[in-house]
Amino acid sequence: MKIPSQQTLRILSASLVVLALVWQHIQATRLGYQVEGSRRQAQALKARIASLRAELESSLSPAQLALRARSRLGMQPASPEFLRFLDPSPLPSVRETLLGRLLSWTLRNT
Amino acid sequence: MEIRFRLAMAASVCLLALLPLVARLAHLQILEHRALETRASGEFSRSAEEACPRAEIIDRHGNVLTQSMPVWTCFIDKAMVRSPERLAGRLSPLVGIPAAEILARIRGVRRFVWLKKRLDFAEAGRIAQARLEGAGLTPGQERFYPNGALARNLLGLVGAGGHGSAGIELFFDQRLSGRPRRFEMIRDGSGKIISQGALEDPAPPEPLRLTIDRNIQYYAEELLREAAERFSAKSGLVAVQDPGNGELLAMAVHPQNPLRNPIVQDSFEPGSTFKVVTAAAALEESLVREEEVFSCENGAYEIAPRIVIHDHEPSGPLTLAGILEKSSNIGIAKVAERVGALRFYRFVRAFGFATKTGIPLPGETLGSLKPLSDLNRVALAAASYGYGLGASPLQILAAYSAIANGGTLWEPRIVRGSQKPLGVRRIASEMTMRRLSAMLEGVVERGTGVAAQIAGYRVAGKTGTTRRLDSATSRYSEAHYNASFVGFLPASKPLWTILVVIEDPQGAYYGAQVAAPLFGKLGRWLLALKGVAPDRPRELGLAAKSEPGPQAASAARRVP
16 A cells, blocks of 8 residues: 655645634634524523513512402401410420320330 | 646646736735735624613512613614615504504605614514514613602612613612623624624623612502692602611602602701700700709790790690690790700701711702801790701601610611611710600600500600791791601610601691601501511500590690
């Protein structure tokens, strides 16, 4: 088999480099199109998110909630007389609870 | 050999024909390379900017008060329009403008016409998909207020250029404005964009968190609107502050005007609500004993020749607590005489009047106070019950918060940040403020402020009724008043300081009749909202309703 001369190898290498550069340029352009497409898509999605968020915040605004609470559920503004405050009574001792009794019985019988 | 020679000759002839091309290519690529590259990049490549949305403003719980929305504006470039009729026909259903109107605009004088502004995402998408020659879209940002007019006097306004022109939007304009994203791009032969990467990609600005509570703001606005309509008032305001750290929870104004915030920008004569300053000075300097009585001259006191001070209701001898409960001008003027102009002046300044509070909002007023040299006997008496001086509603609110928290004057805060609340100064001892607070409880319990009572809870406050100054005659009007009430609750451990001012109410005009009930309603709602346990629980069993009873109502009819 004939070994290619050094000159042929050089030409081949140079051709490969040129091809790689061309390929890289084409890829960069292709990616540039993709990036621009994605940027537009992201922009559109951001706009959609902002629009939906605005819609959500509007429907959760106190005026809207109060209106719906009154008209649909018949609710009225809160006032202290509707509050029920529980007396902070002391907790039963361990022995008085069912678990406490069970524990005591177990300890006594072991 | 002959064949090889012939082939070489043929190749040489072919290559010779290409030689001019090679020479030209070399000339363009080597000699004119730089100039041509510059020209090409100017034609195809350019840097573009993508507007960064303005930061959101959120309340203390993260609810959005205002946000930026992307919007588009549709335009027509007449030079690019081939068939105006066809364009108008196709564009009409997309923008909701009659075709005849679009046609008239196309046939107008100007080459460039804005067709419709504030197009939303869906509308802009439909127009972009239609690919209409001569019509285009340009993106922009618009401020959107999901809660409608809520807190607009505080939030302010953003101008057409995207910069704040009033309120929070103006004061924090730089903080809210984001830097645009800059990127490089080139266009291919068909005009399609090829992205070349970002030149500058700054992070969007963080939302600005206010101390305002959206729910409290809403309810304050609702109650204020109701009261203003009921009394056909010219205007009104309600402000709520946390006395523990100076944070403002609501700043409601009626009618709403995004360009003005009267709570900060306006000053008015505070009237009887100012009597606490005189009382604080007298108590702190131990000039008045609590059991000591002052003659209230049966409602008329000639302080100087032909200058008579009147009380709304004739009273006999009263203690300092009684003076506040009955809101006696004569009584407090006598206390002020004992305090003296110098001490009084010092206390007025210590309470933060005639100086800016330091709130980060534009156009804050100083208020007004006569110089010490002008505080003669009459001026001192008038100032002791809140006439002849000007105070902003915010200054009054901050002063009452100081009484509520035991004597610390906080710098009012509107923006929540990492920095700690700033205590401006201690006005008086805690003991003085406790005694004053107890006297203000007496005002609500048995004095002029009974309409602010809340069953089961201790409430402290003071009414105020001031004659309005007639700008035409520069004299106090006999028919126009400002009604106010300011106080805090629950008095045992104050959580809220509330100020109510109703300007020029019709029919009833006393603070006790107009402002105090609004205070009571808002207070009851706040207590229920936060589930605050009663600090006077025994009362709950006795009171059937926490609305002011008949006794309170009749008292409210009688007194200011």
